[in-house]
Amino acid sequence: MRLLVVEDESRLAAALQRGLQAEGFAVDVAATGPAGLDAARHGGYDAMILDVMLPGLSGYEVVRRLRAEEHWLPVLMLSAKDGEYDQADGLDCGADDYLTKPFSYVVLLARLRALLRRGAPERPTVLAVGDLTLDPARRRVTRADAEVDLTAREFALLDYLMRRPGEVVSKTELLDHVWDAGMDTAPNVVEVYVGYLRRKIGRERLETVRGAGYRLAT
Amino acid sequence: MRLLVVEDESRLAAALQRGLQAEGFAVDVAATGPAGLDAARHGGYDAMILDVMLPGLSGYEVVRRLRAEEHWLPVLMLSAKDGEYDQADGLDCGADDYLTKPFSYVVLLARLRALLRRGAPERPTVLAVGDLTLDPARRRVTRADAEVDLTAREFALLDYLMRRPGEVVSKTELLDHVWDAGMDTAPNVVEVYVGYLRRKIGRERLETVRGAGYRLAT
DNA sequence: CGGCGTCCTCAGCGCCCTCTCAGCCTCGAT
DNA sequence: ATCGAGGCTGAGAGGGCGCTGAGGACGCCG
Numbered sequence: 214m215r216l217l218v219v220e221d222e223s224r225l226a227a228a229l230q231r232g233l234q235a236e237g238f239a240v241d242v243a244a245t246g247p248a249g250l251d252a253a254r255h256g257g258y259d260a261m262i263l264d265v266m267l268p269g270l271s272g273y274e275v276v277r278r279l280r281a282e283e284h285w286l287p288v289l290m291l292s293a294k295d296g297e298y299d300q301a302d303g304l305d306c307g308a309d310d311y312l313t314k315p316f317s318y319v320v321l322l323a324r325l326r327a328l329l330r331r332g333a334p335e336r337p338t339v340l341a342v343g344d345l346t347l348d349p350a351r352r353r354v355t356r357a358d359a360e361v362d363l364t365a366r367e368f369a370l371l372d373y374l375m376r377r378p379g380e381v382v383s384k385t386e387l388l389d390h391v392w393d394a395g396m397d398t399a400p401n402v403v404e405v406y407v408g409y410l411r412r413k414i415g416r417e418r419l420e421t422v423r424g425a426g427y428r429l430a431t
Numbered sequence: 432m433r434l435l436v437v438e439d440e441s442r443l444a445a446a447l448q449r450g451l452q453a454e455g456f457a458v459d460v461a462a463t464g465p466a467g468l469d470a471a472r473h474g475g476y477d478a479m480i481l482d483v484m485l486p487g488l489s490g491y492e493v494v495r496r497l498r499a500e501e502h503w504l505p506v507l508m509l510s511a512k513d514g515e516y517d518q519a520d521g522l523d524c525g526a527d528d529y530l531t532k533p534f535s536y537v538v539l540l541a542r543l544r545a546l547l548r549r550g551a552p553e554r555p556t557v558l559a560v561g562d563l564t565l566d567p568a569r570r571r572v573t574r575a576d577a578e579v580d581l582t583a584r585e586f587a588l589l590d591y592l593m594r595r596p597g598e599v600v601s602k603t604e605l606l607d608h609v610w611d612a613g614m615d616t617a618p619n620v621v622e623v624y625v626g627y628l629r630r631k632i633g634r635e636r637l638e639t640v641r642g643a644g645y646r647l648a649t
Numbered sequence: 650c651g652g653c654g655t656c657c658t659c660a661g662c663g664c665c666c667t668c669t670c671a672g673c674c675t676c677g678a679t
Numbered sequence: 680a681t682c683g684a685g686g687c688t689g690a691g692a693g694g695g696c697g698c699t700g701a702g703g704a705c706g707c708c709g
Contacts (some may be wrong), residue, residue, distance in 0.1 A: 274678075277698095284676090309541075310535070310537050310539060350598045350599065351597050351598050351599060351638050351646070352599040364642070364665085364666060364667085365642030365666080365667095366667070366668095368643075385709095386691085398668075401670085401686090403666080404686060404687060405667090405669090405687085405688080406667090406668095407686095407687090408686095408687065408688060421686070423676070423686075424685075461652080481676090582654085582656080583655080616657075617657080619658075619659080619697090619698095620656085620657060621700085622699090623656090623657075624657095625697095625698090626699065638699095639697070641666075641696070641697075642695095642696075
């Protein structure tokens with residue numbers, strides 16, 4: 214499970230990161246509104262913990278923009294204020310849950326788990342890496358807002374790669390997951406389909422790591 | 432803001448009442464279907480939270496009757512079931528939103544606020560995608576304001592697709608939901624009925640996504 | 650009983666996708 | 680510079696997938 218923490222008080226951010234990592238989450242931290250928004254857009258996170266008071270862009274605004282762009286990442290908002298209005302505002306913007314500071318770490322964890330269990334709100338997540346987006350439900354892929362037409366196999370391959378952006382994925386792993394495991398297909402198919410994909414999404418977006426596999430450029 | 436909660440489990444009803452009152456709502460509670468229907472008819476409420484399982488009259492029936500009498504009060508339905516059919520049924524009857532138990536209180540609040548913000552539903556629930564409209568209650572379909580004559584099966588298929596516009600729906604999913612699950616009908620029926628539908632609603636509105644399913648063009 | 654409408658099966662057909670193969674290119678080591 | 684392994688790609692075969700027309704089964708109505 215990958216989490217994104219957007220919090221500008223560095224001590225709190227570090228504490229959250231340490232605590233959540235101890236629970237087995239992979240945690241990235243952003244310290245400003247714009248940085249958080251950017252990370253959320255491109256990151257493939259399972260949930261986001263978002264402070265309201267942020268430099269650059271308020272937490273409210275971050276969620277609002279995310280939702281406007283059809284990103285349905287679960288968002289847990291944190292705020293120092295405790296008026297009812299703030300809470301309503303946060304939820305109105307599209308946050309999924311709300312916690313007021315100071316909060317107990319245990320409560321945070323409980324709410325977070327509930328959020329993750331519930332999964333993404335309403336719509337399935339749209340994967341986004343760079344200017345590529347992939348919508349599993351709609352089976353649509355866009356590159357710089359232009360729709361890209363993919364066959365089933367190409368789509369499955371890109372889907373798998375986009376869930377691990379920046380990581381090197383080996384050919385055998387792709388064979389196991391994108392092609393039927395157990396099928397004795399020649400490993401060359403992967404190369405062939407990587408070729409097809411490159412022609413459609415842009416050659417430079419899919420790097421070859423000689424002897425290791427392929428990597429989707431972030 | 433005045434709310435009506437119709438719920439027969441008294442502990443849940445009391446909890447909702449207390450919680451919502453703390454948010455500044457005026458909350459009345461009814462414990463049976465008939466009592467709820469009566470209160471909704473005469474009450475001047477801004478919204479209604481309605482359980483499905485009720486003594487006397489089911490939640491479905493309550494909404495159906497309200498709508499039949501031209502009361503357009505926003506209704507948020509609660510149900511312990513979570514099958515897609517139930518959800519579709521609830522929305523078919525004229526409910527405006529739907530929540531399955533167990534639900535988080537925060538989510539309830541968020542949905543409720545969204546409902547109130549949206550205001551009373553202008554019209555009975557009619558699905559619309561592009562120039563297609565489908566009225567579940569009247570069993571009517573129009574295409575560019577011209578009525579389209581569909582058989583029961585064709586209607587059910589279009590109904591299912593119009594609830595997920597733009598998404599790819601697989602053949603097996605259609606078989607499970609539009610045809611009776613468990614029936615071992617040949618998957619080819621889907622293709623056949625897609626063919627029929629295309630002739631009636633326009634070929635280009637129903638795309639084939641090879642290897643994945645069908646998609647209703649938005 | 651015969652006509653009608655709906656639902657479903659079946660078989661044939663056409664096309665797009667998938668995968669294989671062989672030859673060529675690229676990279677890195679020596 | 681040379682060589683080998685790994686990676687790339689164009690061509691093409693085949694088969695799977697989806698579409699369609701024909702027709703049988705069934706229920707409903709006159």
